[in-house]
Amino acid sequence: MRWWSWQRCRTAADGIERTKEAPLQxxxxxxxxxxxxxxxxxxxxxxxxxxxxxxxxxxxxxxxxxxxxxxxxxxxxxxxxxxxxxxxxxxxxxxxxxxxxxxxxxxxxxxxxxxxxxxxxxxxxxxxxxxxxxxxxxxxxxxxxxxxxxxxxxxxxxxxxxxxxxxxxxxxxxxxxxxxxxxxxxxxxxxxxxxxxxxxxxxxxxxxxxxxxxxxxxxxxxxxxxxxxxxxxxxxxxxxxxxxxxxxxxxxxxxxxxxxxxxxxxxxxxxxxxxxxxxxxxxxxxxxxxxxxxxxxxxxxxxxxxxxxxxHHDGVHMLDELLSRLDSHHFGSEGRRSVSASAPLRAAIPGLRRLASRLGVPLSIRERVGRLLDERTFSTARARQHYFLEPNNYVYGGIRLNLVGREPDGCVAPEDFDRVCAQLEEDLLELVNLDTGRPAVRAVIRSDTRHRRSPRDVMPDLFVDWNREAPIERVSSPKIGILHSPYDGWRTGDHxxxxxxxxxxxxxxxxxxxxxxxxxxxxxxxxxxxxxxxxxxxxxxxxxxxxxxxxxxxxxxxxxxxxxxxxxxxx
Structure with a gap:
């Protein structure tokens, strides 16, 4: 057992305040x-x-x-x-x-x-x-x-x-x-x-x-x-x-x-x-x-x-394609905001990734190719879309709106923010996990209801709470049709x-x-x-x-x- 004796002192410069007049056990x-x-x-x-x-x-x-x-x-x-x-x-x-x-x-x-x-x-x-x-x-x-x-x-x-x-x-x-x-x-x-x-x-x-x-x-x-x-x-x-x-x-x-x-x-x-x-x-x-x-x-x-x-049951591995399809459904007639010419390549990437892994292509090479594809394909698509996947690990999907005045190529006006968020919530709650017949998404939550936001933060605007009772690999809705995207990861547990x-x-x-x-x-x-x-x-x-x-x-x-x-x- 140790005893410490401290004199009364105050240090304002570093935010530390300590006051003791007697020995403290x-x-x-x-x-x-x-x-x-x-x-x-x-x-x-x-x-x-x-x-x-x-x-x-x-x-x-x-x-x-x-x-x-x-x-x-x-x-x-x-x-x-x-x-x-x-x-x-x-x-x-x-x-x-x-x-x-x-x-x-x-x-x-x-x-x-x-x-x-x-x-x-x-x-x-x-x-x-x-x-x-x-x-x-x-x-x-x-x-x-x-x-x-x-x-x-x-x-x-x-x-x-x-x-x-x-x-x-x-x-x-x-x-x-x-x-x-x-x-x-x-x-x-x-x-x-x-x-x-x-x-x-x-x-x-x-x-x-x-x-x-x-x-x-x-x-x-x-x-x-x-x-x-x-x-x-x-x-x-x-x-x-x-x-x-x-x-x-x-x-x-x-x-x-x-x-x-x-x-x-x-x-x-x-x-x-x-x-x-x-x-x-x-x-x-x-x-x-x-x-x-x-x-x-x-x-x-x-x-x-x-x-x-x-x-590890979630749908983050298919969220990018889901958002692309929803963007095309709602905004496809708006010229440059329609699905880009690289869409077929984007749709093929998950299968190519699985094939490369089965063929034993070294991880270092796959990572370099992935970065190149991201710079030339996905970044262009994100700039065109009204919303895109914001990385948030895997338990909760993250969605970021392409907001005018915040993103450089923004296309969602601030006055439309609430409407677009509500539409995305409706769209995602319509998704059905075809392997269970149950909803694929339990809830869609706006981050500003749970966290303080600032114009320069990098948080998602929406969280997607997946129905994690079973794997999510085949989903459908009237707006996106059927999307089949098998989970190809090796992680079987998540947080x-x-x-x-x-x-x-x-x-x-x-x-x-x-x-x-x-x-x-x-x-x-x-x-x-x-x-x-x-x-x-x-x-x-x-x-x-x-x-x-x-x-x-x-x-x-x-x-x-x-x-x-x-x-x-x-x-």
Whole structure:
């Protein structure tokens, strides 16, 4: 147990305010992040006794549902956590976007320019911090502590680096590189390594799936060792370490966990030793236990399951063609806005992509050809259309209107914005999944009802909430006819929105359930435990997490909790 004494001080320049007149009893805060570790699946495994360490934290700690930014959470969840901002402020929701000026696809690593991470502000207050593999986080030289970037992340942008600079080399020398998530990029650093490691063809063989699973299990054990070694180095004030293995395994191996998945194969699952998701979750659970044990009894443990995972059933792979057909139906008589001469090539591209994959054309060549086609074909079509697909990962489709005064070749007048959005909603809700006879789309939601917008942001204007109960490969409606576009990807799992935070330590009564917490509120709450205010952020400290209730745990439950907010109402 450590005691800290701080003099009264105020630092206006960096937005930090601290006031302390008496010694403060303080425990280290250890945040163990489980990236895309599905809470519902994990709770079921824990109840069955399969995850003993997580079950122990659940039994002896408190919990709260984590709410992620609607529609954008696949890319923005960890960005919200890092900056304590919402997507309209930090500006990142997808690794890929349409460049407004040219209508071309551009890789889009997060910048967060001018927005410090919450741990940097905590470190600037004099606390010692250790940060490992927070997805989408950039290196912060000069940090009061240690930071390791992308040793083992599903999401990558920068490559392995560290502060101090020699720390990364030390880790590689003692622990090695991550056997899956540390594999060098084939084309772009932004491409998730689990998409191409141990995959020679369009889909993995059973042997390749076994190699991938073994590598992820080995990686989870190595991550636990890395974090444990850091915890042994010194008495940190704040440690944040993220396990990325469940994210990678969920995308690649979900079909061998979900018995209802079209690609489920019991014989392959048996060759892998049973349910590979259970096997992988057990490995991560063992890593959690090792880190908790090394943290010691005085630590406050925050186990964060950022968001979930489920079957990869959506229609994003056909959304581009859907929008082209709808645009032609409604606006085909408007001359240059009609479907371009390149439409036949656009329609043929998915089949050509599948053929190239089956023929074993290297991914690097396919990627270069794809960029060339995008620049010469799709960008021209986007400039002609009244709306086009805005990359938003895959769970929620994204649609951007070609708006006069915002896009350079805009054709939707601002006064027609509402009408066009309403028409698109009607059109998409008419789509029928021919393989189930049920609607292909559950809802179409305007982003300005959920997020603050600005003229220069790159958000979609509309979110398409697919009916994800079954694969979507054949759809029809009176306006688009029949569209058959088989999903040709190798990912069989994709994200679900809600996360879970488990808190174990003094002042948190066993089994307590607390109000929902937004992802951007978590860092603000942790900083508040150190009496550090973060300045101009969107997140607000949740009283139950920010305050120390060691003497009266029940007081935490009765503390005032702000009502959940809809940020669009601020407009």
């Amino acid at each position: 303080k425990s280290p805060v250890i945040v163990i992040g489980l990236d895309a570790f599905d809470p519902c699946t994990a709770l079921g495994f824990a109840e069955d006794g399969q995850l003993p360490n997580i079950a122990r934290l659940l039994e002896n700690g408190a919990r709260a549902r984590v709410c992620n930014p609607f529609g954008l959470y696949v890319g923005a969840a960890w960005a919200n956590f890092t900056t304590c901002l919402r997507p309209d402020r930090h500006g990142f929701h997808c690794w890929n976007r349409i460049e407004i000026e040219t209508y071309r696809h551009r890789l889009s690593p997060p910048r967060f320019d001018g927005f410090p991470t919450f741990w940097k502000t905590v470190a600037d207050s004099g606390r010692r911090v250790a940060i490992v593999d927070v997805p989408h986080a950039r290196l912060e030289p000069g940090l009061n502590g240690v930071q390791v970037v992308e040793w083992g992340c599903h999401d990558r942008h920068w490559g392995l680096c560290s502060w101090p600079p020699g720390k990364a080399k030390e880790i590689v020398a003692t622990i090695g590189t991550h056997p899956v998530l540390g594999i060098p990029a084939i084309t772009h650093e932004d491409f998730a390594p689990d998409d191409y490691v141990h995959r020679a063809g369009a889909l993995r063989t059973a042997q390749e799936e076994g190699k991938l699973l073994d590598g992820l299990i080995e990686g989870a054990a190595a991550k636990a060792r890395l974090l444990s070694d850091l915890l042994a180095d010194e008495e940190w004030d704040l440690v944040v370490g993220i396990f990325g293995e469940a994210h990678a395994g969920g995308h690649q191996l979900w079909h061998l966990h979900d018995h209802a998945h079209p690609r489920f194969d019991a014989s392959v699952a048996e060759r892998l030793g049973g349910d590979p998701i259970l096997t992988l979750y057990r490995a991560v659970d063992a890593g959690v236990g090792e880190v908790v044990a090394k943290a010691g009894p005085d630590a406050l443990i925050c186990l964060l399951m950022s968001h979930g995972m489920g079957p 679900r929105d809600d996360g879970l935070l488990i808190v174990h330590g003094r002042g948190f009564a066993a089994g307590s359930e607390y109000p929902d917490i937004d992802m951007e509120d978590i860092g603000a709450s942790i900083a508040a435990r150190f009496d550090v205010a973060l300045g101009d952020i969107d997140g607000r400290p949740a009283d139950w997490l920010a305050r120390n209730h060691e003497k009266d745990p029940a007081a935490c439950m009765s503390s005032a909790i702000p009502e959940r907010r809809n940020p669009a109402q601020a407009l």
